[in-house]
Amino acid sequence: MRTGGAQAFDALAPRYDALFSPAANPLVGLMRARVHAVLARHFAPGTTLLELGCGTGEDTLALAARGHTLVAADPAPAMLARAQAKLQHAGRSEAARFVQGGAAALADQWPGLGARVDGAFSNFAPLNCELSLDPVRRLLEQALPPGGRFVGVVLPRLCPLEVALFLARGQPRTALRRFRRHPEADVDGVRFPMRYYGARDFDAALGAGFRRIETRSLGLALPPLSFGPSLARAPRLMAALAGLEDRLAGLPGLSRLGDHIVLVYERR
Numbered sequence: 289m290r291t292g293g294a295q296a297f298d299a300l301a302p303r304y305d306a307l308f309s310p311a312a313n314p315l316v317g318l319m320r321a322r323v324h325a326v327l328a329r330h331f332a333p334g335t336t337l338l339e340l341g342c343g344t345g346e347d348t349l350a351l352a353a354r355g356h357t358l359v360a361a362d363p364a365p366a367m368l369a370r371a372q373a374k375l376q377h378a379g380r381s382e383a384a385r386f387v388q389g390g391a392a393a394l395a396d397q398w399p400g401l402g403a404r405v406d407g408a409f410s411n412f413a414p415l416n417c418e419l420s421l422d423p424v425r426r427l428l429e430q431a432l433p434p435g436g437r438f439v440g441v442v443l444p445r446l447c448p449l450e451v452a453l454f455l456a457r458g459q460p461r462t463a464l465r466r467f468r469r470h471p472e473a474d475v476d477g478v479r480f481p482m483r484y485y486g487a488r489d490f491d492a493a494l495g496a497g498f499r500r501i502e503t504r505s506l507g508l509a510l511p512p513l514s515f516g517p518s519l520a521r522a523p524r525l526m527a528a529l530a531g532l533e534d535r536l537a538g539l540p541g542l543s544r545l546g547d548h549i550v551l552v553y554e555r556r
């Protein structure tokens with residue numbers, strides 16, 4: 289079945305937290321903790337942040353708990369409903385305003401929203417659902433003040449461990465999926481077009497108005513997220529890989545490879 293990303297994620301919303309909880313998939317916990325460390329370094333507590341593709345609000349809640357206020361956006365209504373309920377349940381409804389829309393829709397709506405933010409972020413690949421990064425630039429140009437930062441966690445084309453692990457499993461098509469000319473995401477059996485984006489794609493799309501100030505791999509020594517459930521019974525191996533990841537993730541030459549990469553930009 290082919291459809292847009294929002295519909296696919298809408299159908300997944302009721303099961304998303306169970307599938308991607310740290311208990312079900314320990315890689316999610318390890319990777320999310322590393323993203324939170326980056327966010328904490330770039331966003332001072334108390335600032336207001338735009339979150340693109342908030343999903344069920346895991347990061348929305350974590351950042352609200354750190355004292356941030358958020359404008360949290362997602363194109364999938366069922367994801368937004370879960371995020372809203374999560375904040376309400378935690379007694380933090382006041383911390384977030386939820387807006388329905390993907391990055392492109394938000395770029396068009398932004399002036400009418402009357403929102404002011406200090407920074408922006410997008411975790412675990414929402415922006416790979418955008419077939420062009422031009423709307424992301426348009427949105428960030430409108431939303432961010434000079435000096436404001438954007439942290440994007442996206443799927444790049446080059447993930448050496450994914451290629452090696454799928455080849456070892458005898459799945460060459462899957463091993464090479466990121467190199468296809470017209471790549472497709474498969475969310476729970478629902479397929480839709482997507483794009484893999486590297487640091488150079490973002491540099492070119494964001495242009496001279498933004499300066500990349502940090503690049504880190506996320507999933508270089510740690511295997512891609514889809515391998516998490518099968519590694520749940522090997523906590524010592526995971527801890528060793530996480531330690532190796534922390535030593536390698538910021539090294540020039542390695543920082544642009546991995547399951548995900550973390551890109552940090554500053555608005556000039």
Ligand SMILES: C[S@@+](CC[C@H](N)C(=O)[O-])C[C@H]1O[C@@H](n2cnc3c(N)ncnc32)[C@H](O)[C@@H]1O
Pocket residue numbers: 293294297298340341342343344345346347361362363364367389390391392410411412413414415417418
């Ligand atoms: C893999 S989930 C990540 C959710 C959340 N950021 C997290 O860390 O759990 C991807 C999310 O991106 C949303 N999404 C899909 N297309 C999008 C777009 N064009 N712009 C922004 N978000 C999008 C989906 O609805 C989904 O909630």
